[in-house]
Amino acid sequence: MEQAVFTVNNVWMMVATALVFIMHLGFAALESGLTRSKNTTNVLFKNTLIPGIGLLTYALVGFNLMYPGFASGTSMDFFGFSGFGLTLPEGGETNAYNAGYTYWTDFLFQGMFAATCATIVSGAVAERIKLHSFMIFSVLFVAITYPIIGSWKWGYGWLNTLGFLDFAGSTLVHSVGGWGALAGILLLGARIGKYEGKKVNPIAGHSMPLAVLGTFMLWLGWFGFNGGSVLSADPGAVSRVLVTTSLAAAAGGLAAAFTILFTTKKYDLGMVLNGILAGLVGITAGADVMGVLDAVLIGLISGVIVVFSVLAFDKLKIDDPVGALSVHLVCGIFGTLAVGIFGSKAGLNQLMIQALGVAACGAAAFGTAFLFFFVLKKTMGIRVTPEEEIEGLDHHEHGMSAYVLHNAEVSSKVEVTAHTNGAVTKEKPVAVH
């Protein structure tokens, strides 16, 4: 390996790391945009702290849990730990460590990944979870659940040895995060007012520009999420991954747009955003082994799935404010199975192995997440009081509003009915604080 190729590989991996970092802004914008303005500070607070929590936790234990040094190709290990903290290994700054990146790049790229897992949970439990309980959950989930499951495949553990394929983490990141979200939702319950008997009351997000910004940032970030998962700058491999990734996103958005149009007769922007993300999650497991048509098909199917999934979860009264379950869990599972159905690795045997991986990772992720949330619920509680929920978490937990729009030109259809003791002729200015 010559120095120049090593240097360019490492540059690409650093760029990919920066792109994955920007996904945290994407999640912050998407999740706050799709929830109510009375909880915006709270949502932003969680998403702003998560990268920090993720990186520090991953530095302390996660990285060494995920890459414990299992024997590549023969290990059937479930668990390993190579010690606390980061220590620069011999050759860690040169291509003696890896031909694609230095030790530092390796840690930072993987650390940025780790934090995304907790972020997926964040949106699903938004608008009713206690902040400190969620923070403790995040630490545990990033420190324990994510890296141990990750070690099974990316750390050369038993699933890798069995031939399980998950290129950039449809299962290891997205469905694992999705299972954590499901556990949280089941133990928290729905937001007040969302379900009344059989009726579903949609709770609109407060800012579509924020949601769109978030989605574009996530798509951009996926250039690094999938493109960096090649683990080098190999021109053919990386550029092919970027093409399959982008085509799946494009197809997912369009499929969701038409699916919901035929269902509700409305051009539903939120569903288009979900469709784009669904396509991205769906292609993630096999972005390296799909052809152009495969990628488009996976995107289309993901875009259809996500719409019906959102509707189905509401029928089941599983209240997911941002559609995280449909995008990350359902399409994460589909994308993982799709590696056995489409592309160069398709085959019944591969499909069975994919299903095994989905089930094993799902059981571990849901089980541990349920345990964490359950213990938290029984000890410090995980749900805010009804008063707090109705008034908004921003006021109670943060003592502030996310928006203070004074002297902006604001208007809406205003109807004032003044009840006064008799006939009213002339009103004085009405003060609206």
Added chain:
Amino acid sequence: MEQAVFTVNNVWMMVATALVFIMHLGFAALESGLTRSKNTTNVLFKNTLIPGIGLLTYALVGFNLMYPGFASGTSMDFFGFSGFGLTLPEGGETNAYNAGYTYWTDFLFQGMFAATCATIVSGAVAERIKLHSFMIFSVLFVAITYPIIGSWKWGYGWLNTLGFLDFAGSTLVHSVGGWGALAGILLLGARIGKYEGKKVNPIAGHSMPLAVLGTFMLWLGWFGFNGGSVLSADPGAVSRVLVTTSLAAAAGGLAAAFTILFTTKKYDLGMVLNGILAGLVGITAGADVMGVLDAVLIGLISGVIVVFSVLAFDKLKIDDPVGALSVHLVCGIFGTLAVGIFGSKAGLNQLMIQALGVAACGAAAFGTAFLFFFVLKKTMGIRVTPEEEIEGLDHHEHGMSAYVLHNAEVSSKVEVTAHTNGAVTKEKPVAVH
């Protein structure tokens, strides 16, 4: 070509691709920021779907229309098509395809470009166009107009053979998009209330933060738009392009700020944003052949032009909500001609060739766009009903508001009509602090 240089070339081109992608977020933010909040979801919807439409259309036909394999240097061809869909050619993943990038990178970079053309139209026709008509137009424009015109120069067609210069698309992308926008505006007419007799009623955008975010994203994206148009990572060529591009943007913003200040005595933020974009569009045709002073001059002139152009279009009652015509059409033409006036290729002969290219591309772009919009107008219609326009497209087409600000601290000057005891009294404005 050694492997390391090929790899770094391809890395730069992938980075440039990601940067051009981010321009779609830039357009989404700019266009929604400069239009009214009652149409925000609609604007965002268009801009969110366009990258997807662009990529899929370009994969299906556009790429092979734009690069049909004309003979470089001798072809006088107007049209060619090398087949539907993407197929990895021999050597497509190695430097046997191209020394600067793989086949996949080539497609994705060009595909991201293609979609920007439709986005330029989007802002100009905003707040009154029917969504499905616009979507059909976008498909046709990206599938047919953009790639065929592009083939004349970048596909080694007749304009290239004649010596027409358009480095990164002042004409091929920006003025082509601008001509499409003009065709749309002429067939749509102005927004209700914009012009009353000789009076121009300015319709303010709803969010300057969004517009500023969009402009910064576009400037950032231009690092890839122009920097990637070198088609390799050649250090001298690319870095020079980034310098000329940034200096033109800087000069454009300042020139527009002072021009409008002297005209209206106000520091007009919208005009500064237009000035920055004008400088960027202006330098695009010649970013590779301009010196430092040339770039500053082109930026300054573009920044002055854009202000007077915006005022002139309003005098002509050509209603362009976001100034797309002034930025992309007018400055796109100026920038193309500037290659014959400034920099190392200046000369009367070159100027004539530039003018020929502007005219030919303009005729083709305006003609086809007018045809598409005309047929759509006569069949399914292109304009929403007055009721829909007044109430806002978000409600009618999308069934939602882009903003739902509950429990935010909001105040403004409100006019209230109080219905009291059967008697309706018109009240004076209510001060809302």
Added chain:
Amino acid sequence: MEQAVFTVNNVWMMVATALVFIMHLGFAALESGLTRSKNTTNVLFKNTLIPGIGLLTYALVGFNLMYPGFASGTSMDFFGFSGFGLTLPEGGETNAYNAGYTYWTDFLFQGMFAATCATIVSGAVAERIKLHSFMIFSVLFVAITYPIIGSWKWGYGWLNTLGFLDFAGSTLVHSVGGWGALAGILLLGARIGKYEGKKVNPIAGHSMPLAVLGTFMLWLGWFGFNGGSVLSADPGAVSRVLVTTSLAAAAGGLAAAFTILFTTKKYDLGMVLNGILAGLVGITAGADVMGVLDAVLIGLISGVIVVFSVLAFDKLKIDDPVGALSVHLVCGIFGTLAVGIFGSKAGLNQLMIQALGVAACGAAAFGTAFLFFFVLKKTMGIRVTPEEEIEGLDHHEHGMSAYVLHNAEVSSKVEVTAHTNGAVTKEKPVAVH
């Protein structure tokens, strides 16, 4: 130096340049988010023009003041100037100029840095400074103060010869900008209503989503600010810098979150943002010489410092709307001193040199900035009228509102007191749909 390594070095430096550029969007979003909506257009206007002013000024004089050609290692020079404007030197486009980048990349990277210095001042003096006075100050500060002080270290002047260490500018950029901010605040005075006797009235920012967006953009930009300051793509050096930078940001955010939680019992999002930025500023001087634990400690200390600093400045009635003094000045000084306390260069002698550098740069920055603002105050004035300040700078200087939210669904806690026929009746809340 082979061509491939030179090319990849230059690619990384161009990417870093784009990332530093994006910091200007970060500052624009952060500063407008943390100030009031009646001044948003004004804040955005300043931040939108600053990159342009910075680049053009730096091209004209700054670059040649900062790198005047002092003799590396032996110079004790305070001042030098190598002429107006940019002229491509011999070998400027090849590795004969520098092994890490071309002349163009060098200029653009340094120019993007220069503008950040003025931006730091912008937030601190917001909501009361006259726009044109600030613009003139910016030109002077970027043209004179920043590059001359910068030449002392990065231009191989006397501080460099003495052994002063400031890797990416905790002092040369951040504390220099902070001193400029302090000078401005002292001459401007506090905003109306901020301090009443001993009481501090918090003035809330208007949009937390904007502030969070800005902070993420700044963190992202720091990948280039610190990562690019290696001045090549050296894999070990750059990736290590990215790790120390990110860990310090993570630790800073968490430390500030807990510090303010223990102080006020609230989860204060603004403080978390300040903490992240504090960690980033703190690590900047020594990002290349710190270990993992050093970086975390510097981040933690910075995150604690910033909280108490914000509280202290308010006690001193030094009104800094966005916390720029605490983040950039105080943590900039701490970070510079930290190079003598933590990491591989720690030592009493080094600490003394660091303190000397802090004092010398501080005296020069504060002195010149005070002079500029003082002369402006005595001539054209630096503060808007009280009427203008109360009504908002957007209306007076720009003739517009930053937000015009019509037909959005808006509501807030409404209290109506209707004065009817002499009798005041307490009304029930008015529903604003």
